[in-house]
Amino acid sequence: MSELQRPIHEFSGGLDLPGHKAQSTGRPIATAPLGQHFVVPLQQHIGEPTEPLVAVGDRVLTGQVIARAQDYISAPVHAPCSGTVAAIGDHAIPHPSGLQAACIVIDSDGADTWTELPEPWPDFMDRDPAELRERIRWAGIVGLGGAGFPTSVKVNPGPELPIHTLILNAAECEPYITCDDMLMREQADRILAGLAVIRHVVGASECLIGIEANKPDAIAAMRAAVVSSGCPDTHVMVVPAKYPSGGEKQLIQLLTGLEVPSQGLPAQIGVLCQNVATAAAVADAVLAGKPMLERVVTVSGQGVAEPGNFRVRLGTRMADVVALAGGYTDRVHRLILGGPMMGFALPSDELPITKTANCLLAASAAEIPDPPPALPCIRYGRCAEVCPALLLPQQLYWHARARDLDKTQDFNLFDCIECGCCAHVCPSHIPLVQYYRYAKTAIWSQERDKARADIARRRHEFRQERLARLEAERKARLRKKKEALDAQPKGAADPKKAAIEAAMKRVAAKKAAAAQQQPEN
Amino acid sequence: MEFATSSSPHISGSQSVSRVMAEVLLALVPGIVALIWFFGWGVLINIVIAAIAALTAEAAVLKLRGRPVLRTLGDLSALVTAVLLGLALPPTLPWWLTVLGVVFAIVIAKQLYGGLGYNPFNPAMAGYVLLLVSFPLDMTRWLPPAEVAQHTLDFADSLRLILTGSMPSGMTWDAMTGATPLDQMRTGLDMNRMIHEIRESPLWGSVGAVGWEWVAGLYLAGGLYLVWRKIISWHIPAGMLGGLFVIALLFNMIDAHTHPSPLFHLFSGATMLGAFFIATDPVSAATTNRGKLIYGALIGILVFVIRTYGGYPDAVAFAVLLMNMAAPTIDYYTQPRAFGHRKDGNG
Structure with missing residues (x-):
């Protein structure tokens, strides 16, 4: 079926926002040099926090699991570099609350020595979905679109919720953010490979790739990759650039016309949504045996000198990432993590890049004025x-x-x-x-x-x-005792009493005898 | 580096209350120019008096309430109320009645309820109805349009009449003023005359009355501008004009001799002004789309009923105020279905 035959539906509401995308798509994704210190939060996902497996002073290797998932809805954390564990404790993290949270601090040895990795599975089609889910779980992959829900959980809706349609969310509707756009332009094959893995895991019969019309290069790259990969029933669908087309429920409605029930999951209507960067990470985990150690981060806004996209190891200091983009300009006014519509304003750039950090927006006062x-x-x-x-x-x-x-x-x-x-x-x-x-x-x-x-x-x-039971029991005991006492014949000599009386008599007799023996003066 | 924080969304559109109000004022300009053209400088003098009174009254109450005065006056809502009330008043009304109506609108109908956004009734219409009920004679004396008038008032005449109540020499109220076309239609019909007989007077134009139909047409144009600029949605005007048209058409089809055509209703009195500028006051109107249609249609029907059977020749102010009372209930029963609440669960 050609793309033309598939209708694009509509979602209600929404806004036409100026995209501001071009400023960060001028050059290819640059790989950030390895930093010296990494701050790795124990929780970078929705769900239960992880439990550290290392102690201060331990030597770690790149890709080694340093904190394991304690619960089903959780994702392990890996060492982003080789080096030594410098500290384990509370550290400021990017969170709207501004509170600190447990992190593992690693001093890099600069060598980037990798740990022994599991074997690549290019034959994933012959493997059991459960095995693949376990690999995705091991790799610590979470939804990279921003929410950070563990992917291994999401791709396991259970047998009672069969998935017929797998949607790749490539809408990237928030202004300024271009990390998914650039990833599609540069690594469409890797994304499609990940998509194929997820499709095999969930058993979807078709894949829909939803991209906003303002990304013609990404659309062309993905279309070419779909043709060259020969993926069956996979369609690149161009949706109008209207915020929030990248909202999961909105994109599902755009591509399928289906409405996710209120407070329900897409899986209830047979649909599963995955972000493009998540698909790429799944490809790494399954086809290369690599855990999730890095992500692409957009650095944009009039507050940085050279906006662009950077491949950054998790745990890298945000200030270092901004430095890669030429540092701040005089106009910098706010630092936003995410986009200007749903991102949150950071109090400082002394915070680590986490799995869900898609964009650092250093905005000028003209771009993000103080609220009137x-x-x-x-x-x-x-x-x-x-x-x-x-x-x-x-x-x-x-x-x-x-x-x-x-x-x-x-x-x-x-x-x-x-x-x-x-x-x-x-x-x-x-x-x-x-x-x-x-x-x-x-x-x-x-x-x-x-x-x-x-x-x-x-x-x-x-x-x-x-208390009532104890009281009742006590009363019952007393009653029994009393009954037992009452049951004894009246007037019967009590041996104790008799003994006491006898003793009293003896004392009285002794006293009397003593009085008689006193000399009479 | 440290940064200040704020809550998302971090960007906002360019819309603001004062812009909305300024657009409304702009859209009123053509209609006001036509009013001045046909009915003289008294219209403009009324508007200016109303504006001064409204801004003064609003400033005084804000001061008493300890609210920021200049910033609040800057939202332009008091000015809109003043202009809407001012242009609805007869161009010969004594100044103190204008002031009374405006002060009532701003102080009682608006600020005592909490100011902008909290008033259950449209302030301009509350002020208008106060004057109409309390001073019926002054409020129903209109000038004939300049084309057919035997005497016209120049600016100085109008000013003197409004401020001091003294006529130009040799003039009387009866010679100079008359009833509005709607009033004449109503009186004529009450005297069992046929519509074609009533319309023999030179006051009547092609659809409505001379002058009035132009004013209505320019209000319509201004209103369509507001719809195009997305300042108002089409629902309330469509509901009101549609409701009035349909019911007037029904009666007109039953008996065209005693029931004027639906177009006469649309282009007479305050219908167009009401549909686009008064009933659409968002603060006191219904807010859901279905609710707006119902709210508008009921205003249209009430206008017809009061014009035809009620005690007043025009009815827009009464109809709007009556439906203001019903707006919360209409909203409650017309809530849209939220996303994901579809019963069958899919499209």
């Missing part, structure tokens, strides 16, 4: 028009502001993907997404409190029950 003061909502209504989740942002805002959390849920707060379209068009400049995040966090914390209260209540009830 918020005015009252005039119910202008553009927010509802642009909401891709078809929500009523105003109502959500009113109820979140009034802390009416039940009402926010009535208005489907949890279908909000926090894409920021509503806030972008708001004429009153109300930070709407902030209100929704607040309401979501408040609801989660309420639920946690309620769960805790439930546990406390159950504990209390259990204790009351236990």
